[in-house]
Every structure is written in structure tokens, then in C-alpha cells.
Amino acid sequence: MPTDAPAMPARRALAPRYWGVHLLMVAAVVVCALLGRWQLGVWHDHRTSQAASVTHQAPVPLDDVLGPDAAFPGSGVGRPVVVRGAWDPAHTVYVADRPRDGRTGVWVVTPVVVTPSGSAIPVVRGWAPSKEEAPAGPKGTASLVGLLQPSEDTGATDTDTHDDVIPELSVTDLLPRASYDLYGGYVVATDRSVPGGTAGSTPIDGMAGLAPVTVEHLPGADTSTALRNLLYAFQWWIFGAFAVFMWWRWLQEDVLGRRSPGPR
Structure with missing residues (x-):
């Protein structure tokens, strides 16, 4: 009957004797x-690993990477640097809305007046659930290894410039709060040992009572990093598309008999 005509190709294509071919095509595509x-995923992991490798380099003095009056160098992102000087707890600030392990808290930031430059660099000592739960700023000699980061300058507005809670860690916004010059970036404190130690009084890394902070900015991986894995990914997807094409052509020509007309 005419109403059965459209259903005929479908019945023919789904005949039990063809199920094996259909399942083989599905398996090949999957x-x-x-x-x-x-x-x-391998491509992405290799690039992430290369970007993070800079954080495992041997630490060097801060001024070897970023001078007091120098612009932030692109090669300095994520570099481990040694910061030595004196803590200035009176100018501790708290960067709001910083996530960690599914919770939102604050970064606790205290400047270190660097020896011998006399300029200060903000040090992210760690993370706390709130300003009230953060330990007081350290006093005395500062000696730590930190990961260098560029100033955050997204344009976030500080709704109250008279308190010590800020929306982002912008060196420009911190300048009016201090009586000394600031470096053009900040460091995130780590628990790595300072090479050679520090003579004199016991140095303080400022991290006590705070959760460590993961750096947000790392250098980009080279374009050629794990490029072969990326090409392999596209290759496998092309194979899958080709399998679908061959299945469709077999279905049309051998099962349904819809062969393309040959040349005249």
C-alpha cells in the first residue's frame, strides 16, 4: 500500500542480518x-604541566627579576623569588571574594619593605575564611620564597577606600595607602626554604594560621607543546567521521540499492 512505501527502506535497513554492521559502526565511532x-586531555595536561614548571625553578632574589621601579616582565610570571626585609603589619589588607575548596574567603596581604631597596612588595600570606578569622600581621624580619604575580588591574571598584578590605590586589590602589614606593607586582608566599637562610633574628614567612594560596597567573605554554597529541585527537575524530561516511554509503548502495548513476 502507498502508506507502507516510506517505511520500506527503514525496515530493510533495520533487518536483523544488518544489526552486526550497525553495531560495528557505533562501536567504531564511540x-x-x-x-x-x-x-x-593529554595535550591539555602537558601544556598545564609546562606552564606550572616555572614555579619549580630555583628561587632568585626579587630584584633580579623585578626592580623597584621596573615594569612587570612577562618572563617573571610565576617565578619563585626570595623576599627579604621587614614586615609592615600596619598596612595589612584583605582581598575579598577569594574562593578556596568551594568556600569564599579573603586573601591576607601584608607588605614587606625589601632590603636594601626600601620599596615594599605586597605579600599574599595566605587565605582565611574571613577578615575576622585571619591572624594578625607578623612583625620583625621577613624572609620567604614567593611566586611573583602581576598586579590585578581589572578596574574593580573599591566601594569603601577607608577600610582595609579591597576588591582586587592592585598595586595602583595600594599606593595611596602606604608612605613608600611599591614594586609593580606582588608575591604569593610559599613554604619553600630560603636558600642560604638568614643571619640574625629568626625570619618569619607570615603563613602561620593561614591556608596556602594557589597562584592564578602562569606563563602560557609554547605553541609546539604536545602538538602531536592535539593532532592525534583530530585524527581519531576524522577516523570516526570516515566510519560514519562509509556506513552511510554502504547503507545507501548495498542495502537500499540507491547507487549513484554512472557516467553516460
Whole structure:
């Protein structure tokens, strides 16, 4: 009957004798998609690992990477630097709305007046659930290894410039709060040992009572990093698309008999 005509190709294509071919095509597509996704993940992991490798370099003195009056160098992002000087707890500030492990808290930031430059660099000592739960700023000699980061200058507005809570760690916004010059960036304190130690009084890294902070800015990976894995990912997806094409062509020509007309 005419009403059955449109259903005939579908019945023919779904005949039990063709189920094996259909299942083989589905399996091939799934395998190609998963292998492509795996290679893409490997590509991403390699690039992330290379970007983070800078944080494992041997620390160098702060002034070797960023001078007191110098612009922030692109090569300085994430570099471990040694900061020595004196803590200035009177100018401790708290950077609001900083997430950690699913919670929102504050970064606790205290400047260190660096020896011998006399300029200060803001040091992110760590994370606290709130300003009230953060320990008091340290006093005395500062000696620590920190990861260098560029100033945050997204344009976030500080609704109250008279308190010690700020929306972002902007060196420009911190300048009016201090009586000394500031470096053009900040450091995130780590628990790494300072090379050679410090003579005299016991140095303080300022991290006591605070959770460590993960750096937000790392240098980008090279374009060629893990490029082969990225190409492998596309290759597997192309194989999957080709499998679909071959299945469709087989279905049209061998099962449904819809062969393309040959040349005259």
C-alpha cells in the first residue's frame, strides 16, 4: 500500500542480518571519539604541566627579576623569588571574594619593605575564611620564597577606600595607602626554604594560621607543546567521521540499492 512505501527502506535497513554492521559502526565511532578525547586531555595536561614548571625553578632574589621601579616582565610570571626585609603589619589588607575548596574567603596581604631597596612588595600570606578569622600581621624580619604575580588591574571598584578590605590586589590602589614606593607586582608566599637562610633574628614567612594560596597567573605554554597529541585527537575524530561516511554509503548502495548513476 502507498502508506507502507516510506517505511520500506527503514525496515530493510533495520533487518536483523544488518544489526552486526550497525553495531560495528557505533562501536567504531564511540572508540574514535573516546580516543580523540583522551589525546586532547593529554595535550591539555602537558601544556598545564609546562606552564606550572616555572614555579619549580630555583628561587632568585626579587630584584633580579623585578626592580623597584621596573615594569612587570612577562618572563617573571610565576617565578619563585626570595623576599627579604621587614614586615609592615600596619598596612595589612584583605582581598575579598577569594574562593578556596568551594568556600569564599579573603586573601591576607601584608607588605614587606625589601632590603636594601626600601620599596615594599605586597605579600599574599595566605587565605582565611574571613577578615575576622585571619591572624594578625607578623612583625620583625621577613624572609620567604614567593611566586611573583602581576598586579590585578581589572578596574574593580573599591566601594569603601577607608577600610582595609579591597576588591582586587592592585598595586595602583595600594599606593595611596602606604608612605613608600611599591614594586609593580606582588608575591604569593610559599613554604619553600630560603636558600642560604638568614643571619640574625629568626625570619618569619607570615603563613602561620593561614591556608596556602594557589597562584592564578602562569606563563602560557609554547605553541609546539604536545602538538602531536592535539593532532592525534583530530585524527581519531576524522577516523570516526570516515566510519560514519562509509556506513552511510554502504547503507545507501548495498542495502537500499540507491547507487549513484554512472557516467553516460
